[in-house]
Amino acid sequence: MSATKQVIVVGAGIIGASIAWHLAKAGAKVTVIAASGAGGAATPNSFAWINANWGNPEAYFRLRTRSMAEWTRLAHDVPGIPLKWCGGLCWDLLPAELEAYAAEHSGWGYGIERVDRTRAARIEPNLTELPNFALYVAEEGVAEPVAATQALLTDAERLGARIVAGAAVTALVQANGRITAVDTFMGRIAADEVVIAAGAGSPAIAATAGIKLPIETPPGLIVHSRPYKKLLNGLVIGDRLHMRQTAEGRIIAGSDFGGADPGMDAEATARELFAAMKSMLRGADGLELDFHTVGYRPTPIDGFPIIGRAEGVSGLYVAVMHSGITLAPAVGLFAAREILDDARDPLLELYGLARFTQ
Template sequence: MTQRIAVVGAGVLGLSVARMLALRGEEVTLFDKGAPGAGTSQISFAWVNANGKSPDSYHHLNAAGIDAHKRLQRQSGASAPWLLETGTWEWVADSAIRTQLEARLAKLTALGYPWQAVTRETLLTHFPELRLDSRIQQGWFFPSECLLYPSLLIGWLQTQIRRFGGKIIAQTEIVTLSERPDGVELELANGERWQGDKVILATGRWSAELLTQLGLTLSMTDANRPNKVACSFLAYTDPLPIQINSNIISPELNVRPEGGGRLMLQALDLDEYADPARPVSTEGFIGQTFLRRLRRLFSHAESARIARIEVGQRSRPSDGLPALGYVSERQRVYLMASHSGMTLAPLLGELVAEEVITGERSAMLADFAPQRLLTPFTGKSGGFTPAYLPAAQ
């Protein structure tokens, strides 16, 4: 029997699961308080990878996410591909960091994750404008990894949802969420109400706010405050005559192509200064630090300009792992929250849609039930243990 399902949040996770539900014949309405993809999904380094992600179950989930992206793009027939299957190049200069990298490589080998060592000459050949520190005689290449153009994926997913009969209602905030014996009800800011069978919350860093409507507290890293775990500077350059077609992880700077000769830059050590409430100037300390590092890394960057600097705010559960599963006693409200949304979106779209439609939960989601992050229910219910978690003894 067809279900009436609301998805709240039109980032890459919400769009992906809404597409799969509509594709499988469910009556889907996707709500967002802004424009689709305008939140966390649009301000992201968008590196699709499973590199250094622990525990093993999280690594395997992300590795499967890479495969799901590639499979979806092959099947999509999209006129503007969103996925760049370019791999990632990495090198280090500090001996202590190299020791950490070698430990990571050993673990990746045990997990079957592909990588290969490359020579200094290979790096200089692949990146002709590269200025490489004389200490660096070796690098590493991770061939399975990809980069994503979020806007192209967001556009394709919206078109797909509408093609399969789904509805997208943007610029409409949900003000109340309630679960009843016979269904779920949403009250919209404009006074209208939506009633149906189930609700999927894909609201990212706003998830905790909505779950208070169910009397729940969700443990999330607060991305609205200065926090280098949840916030990161992303600097965007004007077009440059630098030949880059893949992701670079270097000692001072992470660099990726952003189209038309533009580059996106990230420097994780600067993130301690990132504050969403305090925009930084391209001419100030942060902007000029990005420029100095870029000019040290590449020739042809003498006239480079930083066009803008954004603060990316991650949707990050407090323990760093995804929260995926039902959060309500009657199993009508489902939560999707993960800071690896760019990597996981197509895969989680498939797995969550399958669980919501059939009740069958994938073994890949076994370690990611959200109850570990929720305070116990209060009142008459005495707590909620979903079927896929063992009851307390």
């Protein structure tokens, strides 16, 4: 492995932080450039659900479950990552669809338990609305997103990485068909390779090198309560809303795990969502709304990650996706290997940028 390769990682969200840490761990000289602080723009607004849940083909399921396993390894290697395998109770599909999901994913090796109302009440005793039929996956969990990102960046610095905050990248610099540096408001920084992991900001950066990233950024509103006594044991993926309780006691919720469009009046939508959340929880009389967030999720137009080197120009690697919390450990590991050793993991085969031009 090239221990002297100089790599710039553009973006300090969970994906950029994981790539930077894995590169630094492997001996590369890493510079992380971030327009904002740790967590970037999308990561702080994440529901932070680690899962390989319904709605995806088997190849993507395999990538997600591999990354779930890598979370355990990463939390062991990096001090301070707040990882919890709290389990997820799910009933946000029609019963027939839940059964089809359970049959398919159980066949793939996902640890799904079919539960009735009585079992659901034992898992989450403070829910006022319980399903007649739900699915429970004990191996699903959460990683508090900003704290996990900060832990990765802090340990990357210990390993020799340089973190440059408040220095937005204005352009990629090319010479003879290769990216050789980035321009920032603080000056030009040279590198052997540049990684774009800037979430919703990635297309504008890539465009300066003539690279088109087909990404959408749908908004998602999530409400956050004030810290409160423990009401939830794990993730609740219900048909009306998705919610969990954070490590500091806040209950957060969205109408789906990424949050939904806040509409014309985000404040009103947030109040309605919080009221619905509060009505679903026994013992929540004193629960108060603290704030809401509207995140813009960097989502490739086919719904799957973009991970790999750009075509047509050397020295440029792209890592942009919506499922950043679930995928961060595996993407960091695989990207570092590919950048330093030119070894592309087979699990990434379907997720190169070239798929949009073929």
